[in-house]
Ligand SMILES: Nc1ncnc2c1ncn2[C@@H]1O[C@H](COP(=O)(O)OP(=O)(O)O)[C@@H](O)[C@H]1O
């Protein structure tokens with residue numbers, strides 16, 4: 001086991017035992033984490049949970065402890081149930097490598113792409129990798145002849161951010177409007193200007 005700094009590290013654990021109001025969670029280290037059961041129906045044996053770990057064992061704080069603790073457990077905060085990458089009650093603000101790969105594969109097969117809405121909260125650098133990855137795929141297929149239309153204020157901003165405005169077929173701040181144009185609806189502004 002690597003004894004790096006554990007404070008604040010996110011780890012997955014499995015509920016292996018329940019006793020009275022307590023949940024016993026195996027986190028793959030020497031000691032389990034024990035905490036109160038937030039919901040008896042949901043936090044069942046075998047369920048996977050996400051934990052913010054503070055300390056893998058409480059032997060050091062035990063020596064000067066002011067509250068009652070046992071040294072044979074890890075200290076952490078139960079964040080919620082974990083189900084296929086999603087934690088109940090916690091927002092998902094980005095996509096992972098696998099999702100980016102799957103979306104990019106579809107984009108690389110397409111001949112026409114209409115893209116509205118960034119994949120993630122791309123304004124925050126740590127959450128932008130999937131959006132950048134998808135943009136790379138869209139730019140690549142544009143080079144090989146696909147028609148790529150990007151619409152929406154924020155999605156157009158992605159093009160500005162990644163300097164791809166000239167590398168896709170069409171960029172517009174309109175999103176609903178772009179879709180109406182594709183549907184062959186008459187757009188009042190375009191109609192007025194056309195007849196001037
Ligand atoms: N998973 C998410 N959770 C919350 N906000 C998100 C998520 N993914 C993207 N966003 C936000 O959605 C906004 C873009 O959506 P939207 O306004 O519909 O796009 P557009 O302006 O291109 O039509 C961005 O500000 C982005 O940060």
Ligand SMILES: O=C(OP(=O)(O)O)[C@H](O)COP(=O)(O)O
Pocket residue numbers: 152153154173174175176177178
């Ligand atoms: O980004 C936009 O809107 P959104 O952020 O609500 O998706 C567009 O500026 C709205 O354009 P629209 O009027 O063509 O739908």
